[in-house]
Amino acid sequence: MAKVTFTLNDETVTVDEPLNMRFLDILRKELGLTGSKEGCGEGECGACSVFMDGWLVNSCLLPLASVEGRDIMTIEGYRETKRYKVLENAFVEEGAVQCGICTPGMVMAAENLLNRNPSPSEEEIRIALAGNLCRCTGYEMIFKAVKRASKEGEGLW
Amino acid sequence: MKTKKDISESIRKVDSEEKISGRAPYTSDISIDGMLYAKTVRSPIARGTIKNIKLPKMPEGYHTVDASDIPKRNVVKMIYEDWPVFAEKDVNFIGEPIMLVVGPDKETVMNLADAVEIDFEEKDPVFDFKNSGVQLHFDKGDVDAAFERAAKTVEYEYETGYQEQAYIEPQGFVGYPEDGGYTLVGSIQCPYYVKNAVLDTMGEEEDKVRVIQAPVGGAFGGKEEFPSVTACQLAVALKKIQKPIKFIYEREEDMETTTKRHPSKTKMEAALDVDNNIIGIRSNLALDGGAYIGLSGVVLSRGMLAVTNAYTVDNLDVSGDVYITNTVPNGAFRGFGAPQMIFAIEMFIHHIAKDVGEDPFAFRKRHMVKQGDKTSTSGTFRDPIILSDMVDKAVEISDYHNKAKAYEDKDTFKGIGMSWFLHGCGFTGSGESDIIKAQVKLKKDDKDNVHILVAAVDMGQGPKTTFRKLVADLLDVPIEQVTFNYPDTRYVPDSGPTVASRTMMVVGGLLARAAKSLKEEWIAGEEQTITKQYKQPEYIEWDQDTMRGDAYPAYSWGVNVVEVEVSKVTYEVTVKNAWNIYDLGKAIDERIVLGQADGGQAQGIAYGYLEVMNHEQGKLKQKNMTDYIIPTSVDVPKMENHIMDNPYPLGPYGAKGVGELTLVGGAPAVALAIEQAIGRKVKKIPATPESIMELIDNG
Amino acid sequence: MVKHVIPKTYEEALDHLSEGTFKVLAGGTDLMVKNRSWSETPARFKQDILYIHNLEELRYIEDRGDYLAIGALTDYETLLRHEAVPQVLKDCMLEIAGPGIRKVGTLAGNIGNASPAADGVLTLYLLDAKLVIEQKGSAREALIDDVIVGPGKTTLSNEEIIKEIRLPKTRFTKTRFLKVGGRKADAISKVAFAGAVTIEDGVVKDLRMALGAINVTVVRLRDVEKRHIGETISAVQDNIVSIKNAYVPHIKPIDDQRSNRVYRKRVAFNMIEDFITTMHTQD
Ligand SMILES: Cc1cc2nc3c(=O)[nH]c(=O)nc-3n(C[C@H](O)[C@H](O)[C@H](O)COP(=O)(O)OP(=O)(O)OC[C@H]3O[C@@H](n4cnc5c(N)ncnc54)[C@H](O)[C@@H]3O)c2cc1C
Numbered sequence A: 001m002a003k004v005t006f007t008l009n010d011e012t013v014t015v016d017e018p019l020n021m022r023f024l025d026i027l028r029k030e031l032g033l034t035g036s037k038e039g040c041g042e043g044e045c046g047a048c049s050v051f052m053d054g055w056l057v058n059s060c061l062l063p064l065a066s067v068e069g070r071d072i073m074t075i076e077g078y079r080e081t082k083r084y085k086v087l088e089n090a091f092v093e094e095g096a097v098q099c100g101i102c103t104p105g106m107v108m109a110a111e112n113l114l115n116r117n118p119s120p121s122e123e124e125i126r127i128a129l130a131g132n133l134c135r136c137t138g139y140e141m142i143f144k145a146v147k148r149a150s151k152e153g154e155g156l157w
Numbered sequence B: 001m002k003t004k005k006d007i008s009e010s011i012r013k014v015d016s017e018e019k020i021s022g023r024a025p026y027t028s029d030i031s032i033d034g035m036l037y038a039k040t041v042r043s044p045i046a047r048g049t050i051k052n053i054k055l056p057k058m059p060e061g062y063h064t065v066d067a068s069d070i071p072k073r074n075v076v077k078m079i080y081e082d083w084p085v086f087a088e089k090d091v092n093f094i095g096e097p098i099m100l101v102v103g104p105d106k107e108t109v110m111n112l113a114d115a116v117e118i119d120f121e122e123k124d125p126v127f128d129f130k131n132s133g134v135q136l137h138f139d140k141g142d143v144d145a146a147f148e149r150a151a152k153t154v155e156y157e158y159e160t161g162y163q164e165q166a167y168i169e170p171q172g173f174v175g176y177p178e179d180g181g182y183t184l185v186g187s188i189q190c191p192y193y194v195k196n197a198v199l200d201t202m203g204e205e206e207d208k209v210r211v212i213q214a215p216v217g218g219a220f221g222g223k224e225e226f227p228s229v230t231a232c233q234l235a236v237a238l239k240k241i242q243k244p245i246k247f248i249y250e251r252e253e254d255m256e257t258t259t260k261r262h263p264s265k266t267k268m269e270a271a272l273d274v275d276n277n278i279i280g281i282r283s284n285l286a287l288d289g290g291a292y293i294g295l296s297g298v299v300l301s302r303g304m305l306a307v308t309n310a311y312t313v314d315n316l317d318v319s320g321d322v323y324i325t326n327t328v329p330n331g332a333f334r335g336f337g338a339p340q341m342i343f344a345i346e347m348f349i350h351h352i353a354k355d356v357g358e359d360p361f362a363f364r365k366r367h368m369v370k371q372g373d374k375t376s377t378s379g380t381f382r383d384p385i386i387l388s389d390m391v392d393k394a395v396e397i398s399d400y401h402n403k404a405k406a407y408e409d410k411d412t413f414k415g416i417g418m419s420w421f422l423h424g425c426g427f428t429g430s431g432e433s434d435i436i437k438a439q440v441k442l443k444k445d446d447k448d449n450v451h452i453l454v455a456a457v458d459m460g461q462g463p464k465t466t467f468r469k470l471v472a473d474l475l476d477v478p479i480e481q482v483t484f485n486y487p488d489t490r491y492v493p494d495s496g497p498t499v500a501s502r503t504m505m506v507v508g509g510l511l512a513r514a515a516k517s518l519k520e521e522w523i524a525g526e527e528q529t530i531t532k533q534y535k536q537p538e539y540i541e542w543d544q545d546t547m548r549g550d551a552y553p554a555y556s557w558g559v560n561v562v563e564v565e566v567s568k569v570t571y572e573v574t575v576k577n578a579w580n581i582y583d584l585g586k587a588i589d590e591r592i593v594l595g596q597a598d599g600g601q602a603q604g605i606a607y608g609y610l611e612v613m614n615h616e617q618g619k620l621k622q623k624n625m626t627d628y629i630i631p632t633s634v635d636v637p638k639m640e641n642h643i644m645d646n647p648y649p650l651g652p653y654g655a656k657g658v659g660e661l662t663l664v665g666g667a668p669a670v671a672l673a674i675e676q677a678i679g680r681k682v683k684k685i686p687a688t689p690e691s692i693m694e695l696i697d698n699g
Numbered sequence C: 001m002v003k004h005v006i007p008k009t010y011e012e013a014l015d016h017l018s019e020g021t022f023k024v025l026a027g028g029t030d031l032m033v034k035n036r037s038w039s040e041t042p043a044r045f046k047q048d049i050l051y052i053h054n055l056e057e058l059r060y061i062e063d064r065g066d067y068l069a070i071g072a073l074t075d076y077e078t079l080l081r082h083e084a085v086p087q088v089l090k091d092c093m094l095e096i097a098g099p100g101i102r103k104v105g106t107l108a109g110n111i112g113n114a115s116p117a118a119d120g121v122l123t124l125y126l127l128d129a130k131l132v133i134e135q136k137g138s139a140r141e142a143l144i145d146d147v148i149v150g151p152g153k154t155t156l157s158n159e160e161i162i163k164e165i166r167l168p169k170t171r172f173t174k175t176r177f178l179k180v181g182g183r184k185a186d187a188i189s190k191v192a193f194a195g196a197v198t199i200e201d202g203v204v205k206d207l208r209m210a211l212g213a214i215n216v217t218v219v220r221l222r223d224v225e226k227r228h229i230g231e232t233i234s235a236v237q238d239n240i241v242s243i244k245n246a247y248v249p250h251i252k253p254i255d256d257q258r259s260n261r262v263y264r265k266r267v268a269f270n271m272i273e274d275f276i277t278t279m280h281t282q283d
């Protein structure tokens, strides 16, 4: 066990847990934040995506140790933002959600893209989402949702 | 008077926000104070007999649960009952569950599970198609006579591999003791399958078992019968331990030990007359059932029924076998046997045309089903068929003929392929009326809010939205006035499983009838309950023994066109475009249906060229998301989908089945495109770069 | 008991390493997968772990005149966005995993992991990358070829750490990174190729080819490459058969869950041939 301190959704948090715990488990089990999902536990599916210092990372492969001193945002924090609302609306309007297990991660990946490229091409959207697997939608409506968000969120990103 | 909107006009799905925001409580998100964790101890060998089990010293509060704890029957109630809850004496596949270790600390549970020592007497496992566990047969006309007078015969064999559902949320339940019985909350497609299986294993009274559906993170058939296995195990543990237990599969565990699409081999033999018309087909469909039969017989029958797909052939002899092998049991997967057979027949019809020197497109069109024709099982296609218009439309939007011509130039390494197909809606044969006997309820409370009470599960395909929309529309009330909660067997009647593309047509149809009755009998401010029970349309006749008659009340139809390019250097396939046309009667919500179309196609195409799974001596070689490849956002083609209305008189607003239809034609369409690109006949899927190389080398 | 330590400084990291029992964890994208355990239980490490992800001192990209210096902790996403990083390395990194993994994964980790299918390693071979390897009190510089010796095997001792990767500056007229995975993104290589040429006035001034996942380590045959330097384009291309023949003894792939040896071998040769025959044209 060791104490690790980081910022989580704008609050300072200290946990006392083994350094080799997966950060995903810290979030879900210790902190009760279950919006980040486990689809594979091996970095393939992106369902566990969170932001670390503003960048998308897979929390299932992140040992707690790597989080020391970092700024973390999970879907629970992100959903309080204006940008999230635009993405949420776009995902609903375009029918981009089916079973929904991939969706929080997918929205985070979309933010990761739009934050750096507010008007992406379809090709760029595809590349940006390639680390997030969705088995339900065939992705087509997700692409449309990201395009819609990019348009409707003018100026936010 | 307000003019009513067309029912197909899309609305916002009612459950999207809670899912996007991460608030929806999936099974693994549930946590209960004092909860224990269960881990499965499994057979490391493909076949053998358990000689001795040595348990580690169990600390206080830790338990093992095995066959000896089962109160009544060590078998999971399914259509065919041969799957044990826990292996007792014999083990028949690698990963077969032998016991659970249950306790409060996961690390301790894991270490205890690892420390269980089991001695086996190993036996020679069987992997070949040797032991047939199910044989089915039907015929139509006089196939022997057809072959006797044939001017020519053509014979081919087709092969398909495993396909893994690869839902992103693995299997799982959380269970707890309640009111002297057990409550199971889980990621499931069929609450009543689970409940009935648990009752049967436990020998409990009806009211002692309660099953609640949690939001389901993808299922595709994988959560149809399989959860009954884990539910029975969990119920045994709950009875023994009497504490809440969480029982979630890890990804590898899920991939290695849960049901998949059956690998298959299909023999096809056609008799042709002097004008190259197909006058007869003999076919045998062989499925690898894995260690236990479970649902395999029903999968086999749906596969066999698709033998002539959307073509009419007067004389048929169709047989099928489920072979028992020492591998993980196979089971339900979107399409349910049809993808295997439709791949075979679509390729076969092209291969016949090529062999007799005819243009495949013209050849197929000549054999296309028309209204009034006899089905493969000598039933009748009663309703209008618009397949020919659909094909015309597909040809037009994809520029099919011009591309097909241009790609005849072998140097392009490009190809375009077209499949067309049908899918029977609802249970096969008399299943709906004899076995399922669906019941639905609409309950109106004294505030005039209407509650939909059905056991249909929303696993992403949208009934939470479409049922409410349907009922609200028929009652002419705002959708907010209609609720539909996650099914809980304590409150909802058995409206049947969420399978077989029956949800909208059958359950939705019953709800529509209930809504109409409620509207007629509506008394404001009063509690009212309407119950409706499934009745088979009277004209439907089916003889299960001879497999003759109307196998389905209705059919949905589809056309898929897929365009590919194959790399000359690496033989990799790039799927460029896909154009799809569907007749599913009437869409209750267009966007939801189009979403099914996108997702089904992505799975169907990937089945044809991308998704590889095989085993070596019973051990699956691709057992995680790294090695079992499903399409990413850069793999899927640009898709264009269209729906053509063709309302079915007995469906709600004319709706038929959707979910499976969109998968079944993808594999042959992509395989045909690859076939053109490389100028070689594709007889086996997935058509991987490795197999494309072989085909180019050896023909 | 396995020890878990987060060093505060690089100095401190070297001190711990000198104990000889530690394994460094950088991005953890290999180590966390290999040692993963049941969910909600800690990763099962069998060795002491030094968590260096927070050593900002090792996160840099510096232009040092004749070479580009990359600090060992620099992640792929950062490299992808840096203008001085060679295009062929960018093309390669864009095909490694997805954005989330690329934000923590490192080239040093790719080297340390020493998988025969490692894409970064392949491209570093092509670029003649040198590694600065340090331990408490001493440092050495080595060509990547001399560090990787087999699957999962390097010449790094337990006390050593890769501090920096150095990419000599070279201009090529054409480069290629071509990878075959199970799908178009987020996939481990079945076989991979990196190539570079410099052609001036129709004469080949530099020619390099590296192949991955077809032997225990990356195959790059410098002597074969050298033989053709100074030849005209057509002279090289006319020699394609002999060039391919030179690779025959070195292309020894295996069968596994991802592909088979026949395919890997064939595609490897196709890749060589295709690069040679198109080396003078732009893709
Ligand atoms: C989903 C997924 C997809 C992937 N796709 C690809 C791919 O397409 N291509 C590919 O090549 N790889 C891929 N990988 C593997 C992995 O991401 C890379 O190998 C990555 O570069 C490893 O870097 P890391 O910092 O995360 O390594 P770590 O896991 O931290 O370490 C890996 C090894 O390197 C050692 N090491 C790390 N840093 C140093 C150092 N500074 N000095 C000495 N030793 C060190 C460690 O001790 C360990 O042995 C993938 C991984 C995942 C999870």
Ligand code: FES
Pocket (backbone or CB within 6 Å): A037, A038, A039, A040, A041, A042, A043, A044, A045, A046, A047, A048, A049, A058, A059, A060, A061
């Ligand atoms: S759970 Fe982390 S990537 Fe799948």
Ligand code: FES
Pocket (backbone or CB within 6 Å): A096, A097, A098, A099, A100, A101, A102, A103, A133, A134, A135, A136, A137, B168, B217, B218, B460
């Ligand atoms: S919506 Fe189900 S996995 Fe994406």
